[in-house]
Amino acid sequence: DIQMTQSPSSLSASVGDRVTITCQASQDISNYLNWYQQKPGKAPKLLIYDASNLETGVPSRFSGSGSGTDFTFTISSLQPEDIATYYCQQYDNLPQYTFGQGTKLEIK
Amino acid sequence: EVQLVESGGGLVQPGRSLRLSCAASGFTFDDYAMHWVRQAPGKGLEWVSGISWNSGSIGYADSVKGRFTISRDNAKNSLYLQMNSLRAEDTALYYCAKDIGSGTFWGQGTLVTVSS
Numbered sequence: 001d002i003q004m005t006q007s008p009s010s011l012s013a014s015v016g017d018r019v020t021i022t023c024q025a026s027q028d029i030s031n032y033l034n035w036y037q038q039k040p041g042k043a044p045k046l047l048i049y050d051a052s053n054l055e056t057g058v059p060s061r062f063s064g065s066g067s068g069t070d071f072t073f074t075i076s077s078l079q080p081e082d083i084a085t086y087y088c089q090q091y092d093n094l095p096q097y098t099f100g101q102g103t104k105l106e107i108k
Numbered sequence: 109e110v111q112l113v114e115s116g117g118g119l120v121q122p123g124r125s126l127r128l129s130c131a132a133s134g135f136t137f138d139d140y141a142m143h144w145v146r147q148a149p150g151k152g153l154e155w156v157s158g159i160s161w162n163s164g165s166i167g168y169a170d171s172v173k174g175r176f177t178i179s180r181d182n183a184k185n186s187l188y189l190q191m192n193s194l195r196a197e198d199t200a201l202y203y204c205a206k207d208i209g210s211g212t213f214w215g216q217g218t219l220v221t222v223s224s
Contacts, residue, residue, distance in 0.1 A: 034208065034209065034212075043214040044214060046212050049210045053210065055210060056210075085152075087152065087153050089155070089208070091209070096168070096169065096170075097143070098155060098169075099152060099154065099155060102152040
């Protein structure tokens with residue numbers, strides 16, 4: 001089974017800061033990686049698919065990069081509404097998909 | 109408008125069974141794979157199971173393999189999760205999700221509580 005190691009588990013940053021979250025797969029998953037945002041009491045929302053593609057309607061301050069085993073999610077300029085928990089998810093290893101442990105993002 | 113409405117959750121004793129349903133509308137249901145994802149209270153997301161558009165490919169997380177069965181009825185635009193031998197650690201909000209990549213859509217979830 002493919003394991004996803006996401007870090008950090010929590011992060012505190014100021015409005016306007018550049019924020020980076022990483023996700024490492026236990027084996028090569030090509031670019032089969034999603035990034036989700038989840039706000040309290042809400043279903044997760046897809047932000048990035050195929051490692052680097054921005055989902056329709058998602059602000060351009062969100063971006064993703066990487067392939068193989070190492071992936072990065074970036075918010076270029078943190079906004080107050082970005083406070084949420086972020087998850088990576090691999091979908092290469094059919095028929096099992098796995099999420100990272102999540103990163104809780106807070107405002108400093 | 110895409111809609112996914114989960115139902116069937118509730119309080120159940122350990123060892124008992126429960127069947128979740130997900131009613132889909134607003135898209136061509138049999139064009140898409142469907143998935144169940146759960147979230148225990150205060151915890152992260154866990155992919156539970158997925159099924160291809162024609163039920164030809166099915167997968168389960170190791171934590172539920174042998175106990176849970178996913179199925180779909182394309183004529184009824186519905187997805188199901190039969191959960192047997194339930195354990196306390198199965199307590200979670202269960203989400204139904206359309207596909208995984210671009211265009212994915214999630215329901216609001218149904219809560220399953222396993223407790224005596």
